[in-house]
Amino acid sequence: MTFYAEAIDRRFGDGGPAGGEGDNDFIRRVLARKTVRRYTDVVPDQGLLDLLVAAALSASAKSDFQQASVLRVRDPEKRAAIGKLFPAMPWIGVAPAFFVFLGDARRLQRIGEMRGKPVANGTLEGFFNASIDAALAMQTMILCAESAGLGVCPISVIRNEVDKVAAILGLPDLVFPVAGLCLGYPHGEGHVSLRLPRKVTAHSDRYDDSALSAGIDDYDQRRHARHAIAKEQQRSNAEFGEVAFYGWSEDKARQAVKAEGAAFPPFLRAHGFNFG
Ligand SMILES: Cc1cc2nc3c(=O)[nH]c(=O)nc-3n(C[C@H](O)[C@H](O)[C@H](O)COP(=O)(O)O)c2cc1C
Numbered sequence: 001m002t003f004y005a006e007a008i009d010r011r012f013g014d015g016g017p018a019g020g021e022g023d024n025d026f027i028r029r030v031l032a033r034k035t036v037r038r039y040t041d042v043v044p045d046q047g048l049l050d051l052l053v054a055a056a057l058s059a060s061a062k063s064d065f066q067q068a069s070v071l072r073v074r075d076p077e078k079r080a081a082i083g084k085l086f087p088a089m090p091w092i093g094v095a096p097a098f099f100v101f102l103g104d105a106r107r108l109q110r111i112g113e114m115r116g117k118p119v120a121n122g123t124l125e126g127f128f129n130a131s132i133d134a135a136l137a138m139q140t141m142i143l144c145a146e147s148a149g150l151g152v153c154p155i156s157v158i159r160n161e162v163d164k165v166a167a168i169l170g171l172p173d174l175v176f177p178v179a180g181l182c183l184g185y186p187h188g189e190g191h192v193s194l195r196l197p198r199k200v201t202a203h204s205d206r207y208d209d210s211a212l213s214a215g216i217d218d219y220d221q222r223r224h225a226r227h228a229i230a231k232e233q234q235r236s237n238a239e240f241g242e243v244a245f246y247g248w249s250e251d252k253a254r255q256a257v258k259a260e261g262a263a264f265p266p267f268l269r270a271h272g273f274n275f276g
Pocket of ligand 1: 033034035037153156157158179192
């Protein structure tokens, strides 16, 4: 097996390309990465966290507008107040470190004012660019943190209570949370999550989802064989009933019926975005 083949097989198990030759350790780590929600009590060193913030803010930025901001929540009262909003996800309140990645369309608008230029950055473009910058900054921190032996968990559920979270963090107009990030040293091993087969998610020259149905059925079976969803974890059985085979796609379809994020559009409209 090549340097990457085993990690690719564990990630996809789809019989697709095995990664070719090479020995880039960072890439192999990325292939084997996993979200971590349980941590030891050790708080990562401040120097390491500063380094990770610097790495995050080194991510690419649309038009060099640099519309990401990173906020570390250190105040125990603020940590507890945010944690209390999401009792189903206790890791939010107790992770040794917690950051919030912000889309920051305000800074560019203020720079326009400073330079006497009519910048109106509450557009869809402004929102989208700031969101992407923040997401790239977060993912850069994720990969660097994992590479330094830390485990992380992104937290977009904070947007479900966006008004309260924004008040706790003192967010002004045109600044919005994209996601939080829990961070600490992993407690336990966890497992690599099997991804969809690449013939479903990777295209060449032309978009083609003609193999979707067969690809999803196959994926459901393989994922079930590796990590079956326990009966007590089946969602909304009262609404949809028990099914003989409960795979990933059944679970995700049920999850997606209950749309999340209703609080987010009104929050954005009330805080400077007109999406024009
Ligand atoms: C933008 C984003 C938001 C997420 N929000 C949450 C969250 O609120 N709570 C949580 O426990 N996990 C959250 N996750 C983690 C995903 O559930 C996880 O990445 C996914 O199940 C795949 O697992 P893996 O990263 O181990 O491959 C989020 C991930 C992303 C990328």
